Amino acid sequence: MSGGVARLDSATLVYGAGERRVTAVSGATVEVAGGKVVGIVGPSGSGKTTLMSMLGTLLLPTSGAAYFDGRDVSTLSVAQRRALRLGRVGFVFQQLRLMQKLSALENVRLPLVLAGREDGERLRRASELVKAVGLEGKEGRRPGELSVGEQQRVAVARALVNSPALVLADEPTSQLDSASGQSVLELLEGLCAEIGAAVVISTHDQKMRERLGEVYEMRDGVLSQG
Numbered sequence: 132m133s134g135g136v137a138r139l140d141s142a143t144l145v146y147g148a149g150e151r152r153v154t155a156v157s158g159a160t161v162e163v164a165g166g167k168v169v170g171i172v173g174p175s176g177s178g179k180t181t182l183m184s185m186l187g188t189l190l191l192p193t194s195g196a197a198y199f200d201g202r203d204v205s206t207l208s209v210a211q212r213r214a215l216r217l218g219r220v221g222f223v224f225q226q227l228r229l230m231q232k233l234s235a236l237e238n239v240r241l242p243l244v245l246a247g248r249e250d251g252e253r254l255r256r257a258s259e260l261v262k263a264v265g266l267e268g269k270e271g272r273r274p275g276e277l278s279v280g281e282q283q284r285v286a287v288a289r290a291l292v293n294s295p296a297l298v299l300a301d302e303p304t305s306q307l308d309s310a311s312g313q314s315v316l317e318l319l320e321g322l323c324a325e326i327g328a329a330v331v332i333s334t335h336d337q338k339m340r341e342r343l344g345e346v347y348e349m350r351d352g353v354l355s356q357g
């Protein structure tokens with residue numbers, strides 16, 4: 132392998148059947164490697180979330196192949212895929228999916244708890260990350276007691292707490308004004324560079340693309356180098 136973390140090879144994803152059949156992604160080929168920031172730019176409904184879900188092993192291609200750490204994802208069991216995601220992938224979901232009853236710090240720690248990796252060093256890392264994303268003093272607040280931008284920062288910290296090899300950020304700044312969006316993006320890039328993670332960021336904001344290094348365009352499920 133060329134050091135790539137995740138790779139799609141002519142991957143197609145079809146939802147539904149019959150009249151409800153939708154080809155969300157069609158024949159996508161892309162590889163992401165540690166230290167790289169890859170942007171996926173495309174309008175609503177073009178297939179960005181679906182593509183990222185295949186990169187992160189949440190969805191298996193209907194045809195074509197997905198590889199993670201050089202292994203064909205279709206050969207892994209559901210449990211193996213889940214363990215892989217917990218240990219190797221950090222997600223910043225479009226809907227942030229923070230736990231409303233947990234504090235900011237507890238949300239950030241949650242992946243450690245789920246992975247059974249709550250040793251002292253990692254718990255300290257969670258506290259450091261909460262500070263690094265600018266939420267010092269707000270560790271004890273629940274998501275409902277934070278602004279949207281602050282919640283997005285909690286989601287970024289949570290995605291990084293396991294020091295993942297791949298970070299998938301699905302429109303991480305969509306609900307923010309451009310200045311706050313920029314700062315969340317810089318934060319994400321800086322923290323990922325520290326741990327050498329591969330980063331994939333999706334956006335429908337054409338302005339964001341100037342900030343991203345390698346950019347792909349998504350149109351009606353078709354990925355092309357932008």
Ligand SMILES: Nc1ncnc2c1ncn2[C@@H]1O[C@H](COP(=O)(O)OP(=O)(O)OP(=O)(O)O)[C@@H](O)[C@H]1O
Pocket residue numbers: 146147153154155173174175176177178179180181182225335
């Ligand atoms: N669970 C699903 N079942 C059926 N169709 C779906 C499902 N999820 C997405 N789709 C369809 O697949 C296509 C791609 O959707 P996807 O969510 O990947 O787009 P997107 O680029 O992430 O859009 P957005 O910018 O609005 O988040 C769309 O036509 C959408 O309606």
Ligand SMILES: [Mg+2]
Pocket residue numbers: 179180181225301
């Ligand atoms: Mg989406």
